[in-house]
Structures are given as structure tokens and as C-alpha cells.
Amino acid sequence: MARPRVGDERREEILAAFETCVVRKGFAKTTLIDVAEQAGQPRSLVRYFIGNRADMVSALIDRLLERGEAQFRQLPSDGTAGQALDLVLDTIFADYTTNIVIMELWHLSMRDAELRARLAALYERVISEVAALIADDETSGRDRAFVAVSLAFGAAFFRHLGLAPHAPDTVRAAALHVATSPFAPPAKTGI
Numbered sequence: 001m002a003r004p005r006v007g008d009e010r011r012e013e014i015l016a017a018f019e020t021c022v023v024r025k026g027f028a029k030t031t032l033i034d035v036a037e038q039a040g041q042p043r044s045l046v047r048y049f050i051g052n053r054a055d056m057v058s059a060l061i062d063r064l065l066e067r068g069e070a071q072f073r074q075l076p077s078d079g080t081a082g083q084a085l086d087l088v089l090d091t092i093f094a095d096y097t098t099n100i101v102i103m104e105l106w107h108l109s110m111r112d113a114e115l116r117a118r119l120a121a122l123y124e125r126v127i128s129e130v131a132a133l134i135a136d137d138e139t140s141g142r143d144r145a146f147v148a149v150s151l152a153f154g155a156a157f158f159r160h161l162g163l164a165p166h167a168p169d170t171v172r173a174a175a176l177h178v179a180t181s182p183f184a185p186p187a188k189t190g191i
Helices: 006-025 032-039 043-049 053-072 081-092 096-109 113-134 138-161 168-180
Strands: none
Touching (some): 006 032, 006 043, 006 053, 006 096, 032 043, 032 053, 053 081, 053 096, 053 113, 081 113, 081 138, 081 168, 096 113, 096 138, 113 138, 113 168, 138 168
16 A cells, blocks of 8 residues: 655644534634644745645535545445444444534535535435435435434534433334334324
């Protein structure tokens, strides 16, 4: 296997430093100087290898996408809904650093339409990957995947707040039920 190029190594070191700074200080308070100090590189090299702040945010999103794709590649092609749910709950949304960065990106996306579109694409990709594993038909599979990913994201956010279920296995079983059971049409209420 060929050795990575120095530029690729530097870029990865800088992105890891940026991620660390975002977790520690948030996007709003992280400066290029902070990233340079964390990476042990001069600020000029940070700008050379990554670019400006917007370029760094974009590269960090790409890094998150690559990480997610690598996690999905862990599933066998004939994986089950239970395996998909385990991956979403125990891997994708279980990483503290990634969750903090995503929450920071969500906050920024409230005022940045381009970032909001990139985040939507990221989550659409996660939902589509899960749907492909649990689908018996495209529409209900996507909806069930949407619910499963929403539950996993909510659970990750609750963990960040220090909240946890009393019976995690019961919650996991309920999530698996939602992910694998066809949805019934809502009952007419007459209201």
C-alpha cells in the first residue's frame, strides 16, 4: 500500500484539529489560529492546505460523510434491519465528537442555506442507506428509516443532555419494531 502524500496527512491533521476545536469551543469561537495551534502548524499552512473558514467547514462535512460511508460499509450487503439499527444507534450516533460537531453544524445551518442543504443531503444519505436495508417497498422503507434515524438522533441529543432511558433494551426493541413493521394508514378521527 502506498504511503499517503504529505499534503493529505497535513490536511487530515488540520481537520482533526478543527474538529477538536469545534468540540471544545464551538464553531463560533474557533479561529484559524486555534486550529493552527491545535494542529501544531503555522496559520499559513492551515490556509494553504484547507483554505478559509468556509472551506474548512465544507471539508469537515466531507470528512463526516466519509466517516459515515466507512461505517455503512461495515454492514453486510444482506444485512438485517436489526443490524442497520444497531449501526445507527451504536456507531453512527454514538460518537460523542461527531455528535457535537453535527449539533454545531445544525446551529450554523439555521442561518446558512448552503450548509442546511449539505446537512439535509448528509441525513438523506443516512436515511436512504438504512431504508435500503429495511425496505420491502420504497415508500414505507424510507418512512421507517426516517423514524429510526430520527430516534437515533434524538437519543444522541438526549445523551448529550445527560438523559438516558430506564430500559435501553425496551427502547431498542421499540425502535426495531418501528423499523420492521409496515405502517398502517392513520385512522380517520372525524374531526
